[in-house]
Structures are given as structure tokens and as C-alpha cells.
Amino acid sequence: MWVNQNVFDDPRITAVGLLVEAHAGLSARFAAQFEEHGLSPVEFEVLTRLARSPGNQLRMTDLAAQTSLSTSGVTRVVDRMERDGLLTRRACPSDRRSSYAVVTAAGLQRLDETLPGHLRIIEQWFTGQLDPEALRALLDGLRRVRDAVHPGATAGSTGPVLIGGEAPAGRC
Template sequence: MSDNLFDDPRLTAVGLFFEVHTGLNARFAAQFCKHGLSPVEFEVLMRLARSPGHQLRMTDLASQTSLSTSGVTRVVDRMERDAFITRRACPSDRRSSYAVITQSGLTKLEQILPGHLALIDEWFTGKLPADQLATFLDSLRTLRDAVNPGATAGSSSSEHVVVEV
């Protein structure tokens, strides 16, 4: 390691990660906007679509996204008005409720996903050979589990299912 703190490879690693994240977010946000969704609304729909029963408890949805519990409530309120999500009472805990994707929400995702997958392939996964991509995905899971252990909260039913967006 260099004696020059500004040349520390740890700073380079984090800087590169944020530059990639920012670039991908900009490309994805433009595409979501064309479909009338914000990036967080797309993330919520994807989390629900990929969860058992197409539903998550509101607290688990907050854990899996970058939103606070009150932030999830506001997003779900808005998406409920647009008929993309509905709420369902939790039968075992009256204080909890589930966010559930509706058929309209699934249809919206079906409209967006072909173009979104093309962008992912063009600007992300398609840039790496299969072996590098597999190693990279394993590394991302390791990092995600360390910094955000709640990221898969509520994503398992009787068997362990990992929900990644």
C-alpha cells in the first residue's frame, strides 16, 4: 500500500463502485421515467414480484429497499392509488400489513422489463465474461450481506428463497 493516502486502493474501489452505480442509475431512471415510474417505484414492484406470494410485510419491504418505514408507507400509498399495489392485513399480527403487487403492477413490469434487461445487458452484465460475472455476483452478495443484512428479510417461505433485485 502506498504511503500517499490519496492513492489508497480502498478509495479507488469505493470510488469505482459509486461511479458505476451512478452511471447505471442514470440510464435506468431515464427508462423508468418513460414508463411513468420512479426508480424506487420500480424497485418496490420488483421486490414484490420476486417475493413468495408477490407480497412482503411493509417492514420487510423497508429493509429490502433504501426507504425508511414511513418512506415505504408513502410510496405504497402512491402506488396503491395507481392500482399497482394493494395492502393486505397480516393474519398473525394486526399491527402489520403486507404490500401486494396487483395484476396491473405485474403488467407494468412486463412492459418495462424487456427494455430494462437490454440496458442491464448493454451496460452491466454483458460487459463481463460469464466466469467474471459469477465471481462478481458472489462478491456483491458477500458485501450486501455484510452491509445490509436485512436485504432479504421476508423473502423466504417454507424453503429458503433469496430475493435479489
């Protein structure tokens, strides 16, 4: 009836442990490098999502859907980043409820400064740790898991994070 010590040697537990620890370790490296450029992980994520979107802009709602933040969370991080000059709010003329977050030149510049180091870290601690064959296998596996747990399929998911490149077309 009580928890058995051997439970913690269950291969499922160790598998999750590997995923969690690999993710945590990488995230820590990323965060440290972001900080060198005055960015938090969330700010980097926002900058990236905006920069890869058509017109370098995204509605607040869509930005929330593409990040790990709620809409109110987006409101606040956009507040901070607007204050820091990394982006601007722009009203949507065709729908007065919506407003856009638009990356400024300074924001693109900042991202431009941050990305090379970011890619270097990924290569150093992740992709470069494996030979091409093993990396392909790892990514295939991750893709399968990602597609399975893809939040779009979840009912009670808190943050509806969209898959990678997805970028809804703005109507303004």
C-alpha cells in the same frame, strides 16, 4: 499534518471511486428507463420485491426490510402506488396490526413492460461489457464484499436491507 495531495492517489480511494462511479452510472441508466414506464427507482424496487414474493404480497415491515426505505418511507410509497393502482393494501386477518401490500394486475403488467428493457440495459452496460471469465471474477469479488458488509451483520445500519432473494413466509 495537513492532507497530503498524494492521499488521493491511494489505491483504496481509487478503488472506491470505481465502485461508486460504476454504480452511479448504471443507476442513472436504470432510472431513465424506469421513467419511460412511469416508475421511479423505488417504485420499481417495490414492484419487484412484491412480485417475487409468495402471493405477490408482503407486509409493510418486510417490504421496508427488503428495500432501502424506512417503514414510514414504505407507507408513503405504498400510498402513491396505491393511488396509481399499482398495488392494494390488504388487512392481515390473523394480526390486526399488520397490513399487506399486494401487487395488482396493473402493477404486474407495468413490471412486465419494464423488465425487458431493464434486462437489456444491464446487458448492454454491465454484463455485456465483460467476457464471461472477467464477469465471473467481478461477480465473485462483489459477492465477497457484499457478504462482508451485509447489513444483517451491522449494528447501527439505518436500513436493514435483506440479501437478494430472501422472502420471509407470511403467516396470513
